[in-house]
Amino acid sequence: MTAEYSAHHLQVLEGLEAVRKRPGMYIGSTDSRGLMHCLWEIIDNSVDEALGGHGSRIDIVLHTDGSVEVRDRARGIPVDIEPRTGLSGVEVVFTKLHAGGKFGGGSYAASGGLHGVGASVVNALSERLDVDVDRNGKTWSMSFHRGEPGVFANGAPTSTFTPFETNSELRVTGRAAKGVTGTRIRYWADRQIFTKDAAFNLEELAQRARQTAFLVPGLEIVVRDERRADGSTAAGPVETTYRYDGGISEFAEFLAPDAAVTDTWRLTGSGTFTETVPVLQPTGAMVPTQVERECHVDIALRWGTGYDTVSRSFVNIIATPKGGTHQQGFEQGLMKVLRAQVEQNARRLKVGTDKLEKDDILAGMTAVLTVRLPEPQFEGQTKEVLGTPAVRQIVNNVLTSELMARFASPKRDDKSQTALLLDKVVAEMKARISARTHKETQRRKNALESSSLPAKLVDCRSSDVAHSELFIVEGDSALGTAKLARNSEFQALLPIRGKILNVQKASVSDMLSNAECASIIQVIGAGSGRSFDLDAARYGKVILMSDADVDGAHIRTLLLTLFFRYMRPLVEAGRVFAAVPPLHRVIVMNPGTKPNETIYTYSEPELHTLLTKVTKSGRRWHEPVQRYKGLGEMDADQLATTTMDRGGRLLRRVRLEDAETAGRIFELLMGNEVAPRREFIVESSHRLSRESIDA
CATH class of the missing domain: 3.30.230.10 (Ribosomal Protein S5; domain 2)
Structure with missing residues (x-):
């Protein structure tokens, strides 16, 4: 860094360099969301053709090597020379920002593409992109490496790439049947740009394909997944066809x-x-x-x-x-x-x-x-x-x-x-x-004025909603410890007995007549359903504190179902949290008179890492390592230090980024339909290790 700032500090990014430098500006993010956005850009180009009456089928293939291919039988990208640049239409579309046929030139009456940056952005963010176009009885082909046209030695994205040195070439690689036109695009996303965990989401792709098929009656969209999930025993690819003539x-x-x-x-x-x-004139001027x-x-x-x-x-x-x-x-x-x-x-x-x-x-x-x-x-x-x-x-x-x-x-x-x-x-x-x-006549009273709040509520003294916290605690034994561990100034406790009603299956009246659900809604004090008033909530944070076992996870899921269905604004505002109690307590013995060290770990891998580190340092630990089965096993100091004290605790905020996806998951896990849930459990069983089940 220097205090000097002059013209030689300025950078001018040419062509697709700007896309690679700031990908988020064009695709939103570089995680799975951005990866899917790139795919939409390619698919939407084919859909725009179908919307104009050209082509009635689109194929989308997720290949085993991480690439994705989109095929259509539309008019095909123009292969003739664009007069202003002297480049083929294919190269213009894939290498020039703000270039395309959707700027009002008469090629499209209505289209989703507008800015001419879709295909070129995908090309810039791909390690390799291959395009084949059937037009004029021939198949024309071109390949690109991170936006640069050239030739690959073979079909792998990592094979030797030779860029064109003088003039680029749109090669004729085959013959197309008479009257057959269309485009095939296959690309490998650039892992220098996208995060390691970015992946194509088949469910999201299927949802978008279904939606598009509804919107363009008669259009057939085929989604084919040739990948095999880790541990999956399913043989062969998964292929689904979407077509809806009713629109x-x-x-x-x-x-x-x-x-x-x-x-x-x-x-x-x-x-x-x-x-x-x-409007672009023949002279090149915009009038x-x-x-x-x-x-x-x-x-x-x-x-x-x-x-x-x-x-x-x-x-x-x-x-x-x-x-x-x-x-x-x-x-x-x-x-x-x-x-x-x-x-x-x-x-x-x-x-x-x-x-x-x-x-x-x-x-x-x-x-x-x-x-x-x-x-x-x-x-x-x-x-x-x-x-x-x-x-x-x-x-x-x-x-x-x-x-x-x-x-x-x-x-x-x-x-x-x-x-x-x-x-x-x-x-x-x-x-x-x-x-x-009813709300106006029954104004919310604070804890000192109210006689209608549940007797089991252990309220806090503070009336400052923004800084107050309500812990929903699993079981009376944990409540006793939590009473001693909490800060009574701003932390309130509400115990629940075991597993509450599954409100995804129950009617509204059943939910309201359930004592546990009614108590939670009454204590939070903001109503439920359409009448929920976020401003009336009595606590700034609602923290679900359940045991770190399978039953605790189930109870947490049931509670989240209640909040999602009947108090969703609280979740949307980021005011619902899950406490993270530790799984293990390790007492590391120090040499001499130095006091022993107590360390808490929150997962099995974290425990193994800690024990390896202690062994390498030449120290020992008390055997056996304490494994907490429930909150009630901790004393007040331990619970306060690890789970409730703001200075050292860990909380997981419950986020609601996609309400539609969340709704489908809640319906799958907690709804009335048993068959889809059984299928989900069978298909996902390979993800669960037997050691993680408390039996």
Whole structure:
């Protein structure tokens, strides 16, 4: 580091160097998430072709050598020379940032690709990339090493690579059948860029393939996994085909988590708008030009008996999980129509002057919203939020027109379903108002004022919510030790007896009538379900403290199921933790008068490492090493030092990065379906060692 700063300190990164220097800017991260994002970029190029009516099948193959291949039968990447660069179309696509056919040149009416950086970024972050294109009766091939075109000696990514010295060459390597076109891309991710544990996730890939097949009716997507998991006895590759001719109506039915109140309604329409965009002229200049755009809207919508909302939105088949202008227009249209209908039927519904709110309408709703338009404006390369302003009003108009027509329909089915829908949303509104009224009359009292809190709660003295902690303790024996080990100023204790109710299987009424579940909800003091109020929670941290054995893990899972289903905002805010009690206590004997040293370890490998280190230092330890079977075996000082004292304890924060994935896992592990759980246990049995089971 130097205080001098002048022009010679500045660096200009040319071509794909910028991608390799700052990969996170283009793919978000360099872990498995970023690895999957690269794969989406390649797949989406093939999907864009299918969206334009070119090709009806895409094959995705995960090879045993860590590479991945994507094949389609679309038009194929152009192989002729691009006049401005003098390079073949293939080389331009894979080596030039912001180069492609999706900048409004007429090749694509609507596409997911916009910025021209997808394929070139994947190439820059690949140790090797091979592309084969079938066009004009020939097969054209080219290979790249970390973005540089050249020739490999053989099929391995580590084989000798010879870069082109003067002119690069798009080689003809075979003949293609008459009329056959398409592209095959195979690449090996660069392990200099991606983390060691980054891997392709088959479940995530299958989910994305299924989603895309729903969004492009008639498109067949084949996912083939040729890898073999460590210890797996499964023979041969796993191959799954996805094809759905019903489109987003089938998608909504697939996503719906509850029994239907209405059929799946399909609402379609379009609108036009004008916008000023730079248009590339034949001379190479960009000229601001006012163009007219058409936006097509397609919505599949249904309501069910539950209160969970499942909503998916897409722009040109690209998922927009954070919404955008199309989502805003959708919600505005729903509010407008249903409020008007409730006002018209106020006497029958007995609503008085109360007004519907968004949550009343969204409860139990499953919706798939798709819009298709040329050159949409997204926020960033990850395309999670649509920003095109005019789309809001177009979606609003289409939804309002189509939904009003449904309510005005003289058909018997439409009349009965719209009446049931109004009954449902009004019932949700009345439940919300009732809960709010009850909350206002039963304000949360602090520990000194309250006589309704469970008698077994050992509360803390502090009223400072941000610094207070609630330990949910397994068993009365652990409670006795924890009382002596805690700091009574800010640490509260709530004991539970063994395994609580599995709320994934139970109804809401069963959950509330269960003494343990009701006590936890009552002590936290913020309600449950839709009425949960995070600001009313009585403690800043909720810490699950169970034994370090299989039963303790099961109890922790049951508690997390309760928090996930009925107090999810607490988990989302990062306020739920798992305590990490030690597994072993080792007393290392020191020579002479030096006092012995007490060391705690938290896993078997950590214990073996410690004992090896002690042996090498020439010291001994007391035999036998104490193995804690439960919290109750510790004395108060040991529990305080290892598990409860803020100065030395270890806590695991429970994180909720992907609610959908977490929901599927909870349903698999704790739900009513036994067969998938049995299959999961059988397939995963190789991961568990017999020594880790307490028997």
